[in-house]
Amino acid sequence: MNRLTREVVDRPACSIFLFSLLALLLMQYKPAILNYTTRFVDFTQYALHHGLTLFPIADDLQPYPDYTIANTLLQYLASLPFGRVSILSMGLPFCLAAALILVLVYKLGALHDKRWGVFGVLFTLFSWSFVDGVTYYALDVYPALVTVACFYLVYSADMQQVRPRLHLVMLALALGFAFRGPVGLIGPTLVIATYYSLSQQWRRLAVLLLGAGAMLALGVALLVWAAWVEGGQPFVDHVLEMQGLGRVSNVHSSRYYFYFTAGLATYGVSAFYAVYVVGKLAGKATATPGWTLWRAPRHGDAALLFHLAVWVVTLLLLFTIPDSKKNRYVLSIAPAIGLLAAYIFVDRSALFSRAREGFLRFCWHLPVIGLALLAAVHLYNLWADHPLQPNTAGVLFSCTLLALGRYGLARYWATHPWREALLVIFGLASFLALDAFLINTISYHQELAVEPTPKYLPFWFW
Secondary structure (H helix, E strand, O other), rough: HHHHHHHHHHHHHHHHHHHHHHHHHHHHEEEEEEEHHHHHHHHHHHHHHHOOOOOOOOOOOOOOOOOOOOOHHHHHHHHHHHHOOOOOHHHHHHHHHHHHHHHHHHHHHOOOOHHHHHHHHHHHOHHHHHHHHHHOOOOOOOHHHHHHHHHHHHHHHHHHOOOOOOHHHHHHHHHHHHHHHHHHHHHHHHHHHHHHHOOOOOOHHHHHHHHHHHHHHHHHHHHHHHHHHHHHHHHHHHHHHHHHHHHHHOOOOOOOOOHHHHHHHHOHHHHHHHHHHHHHHHHHHHHOOOOOOOOOOHHHHHHHHHHHHHHHHHHHHHHOOOOOHHHHHHHHHHHHHHHHHHHHHHHOOOHHHHHHHHHHHHHHHHHHHHHHHHHHHHHHOOOOOOOOEEEEEEEHHHHHHHHHHHHHHHHHHHOOOOHHHHHHHHHHHHHHHHHHHHHHHHHHHHOOOOOOEEEEEOOOOO
């Protein structure tokens, strides 16, 4: 046990990757795939039986214009050794991308304080939208990985006072385009461009914009060529509409405030504490003589906090422009929100003491809160025309075990140097159990009732 603990402490990035990958793979469990993600099953099954094409092909044997082939390629490669498509082979690429996001979140926070990195990872996992995006195959997981990778490359270069590795940034942007089309390149580019402009690095800003512009032009040219080969001019027009102007203007109603209200709320307690940290620090900064809004701090924790807040606002404003608005479109803000919220455990001053203790109490009582939520669901079902269907046994077992176990562990935690981190991990385990057995199970049965073509797949690879 001591050796395992020493390995976790000595190799934190590797430990975070492995533990988060395992947890997210377990969260993939479901009897069937529903809604828009059923098309991903069609894409992968077609590729497995007939070979890869330049665009994904669905069960109607027509190329699909809204997606590139990159994600299908990864799911195909995960399914190929076992000769069949499964829940795990479909979810493995998303889980790998999410685990890499968490590693980069840790490394970004650890540039200042290892505690910041650890709590940043925990708060990112505490974001419901992040876990839901991985569980339900949101392609926006890939732009989120590209965004945090690009930000880490440019910010760490400034921290270490070395030349930024812009060739790696360009490679990451190319991958963003490959997985999500133009929007997968534009979002990360805007985040890095804003960083360079606010830190007044004009030459690097110019190089970035020129390189990203050339990458965008090359990507669009390759996309048009692939569409022409796959379906001729009609399919080219369809691809440009679906991956270009169609994402900006469509039949959906415009709700310009969505991402700043309901969209942000889906990140749960992480978003609440992120906003709390920004509000507290902004109030403190405005009282400082000579403070200006548009001048980025150059040193210390304030510099990272400032750029993280700008990162979130930049992407929320960017995705407010299109009429179509969905929670998964802004998944790239999850790493920044996690690190902002984690600052309540980094700043040990009285400024965040109440917030810190309040969150620890929330984590401590979360299993009991889960049992209370289960009781409320069953009480609602007594009068409901359409009863909710949670996994009662799963909620009872996990929450009761955690609720009883906390008393046995309280004495151990009381003197442990990482008491706060262990308590947050305890709360995170409760949150993930409630997400898997209560929230996801209820939503799964509601969607199954109206899903015309569920895709029933085996869970395991073999």
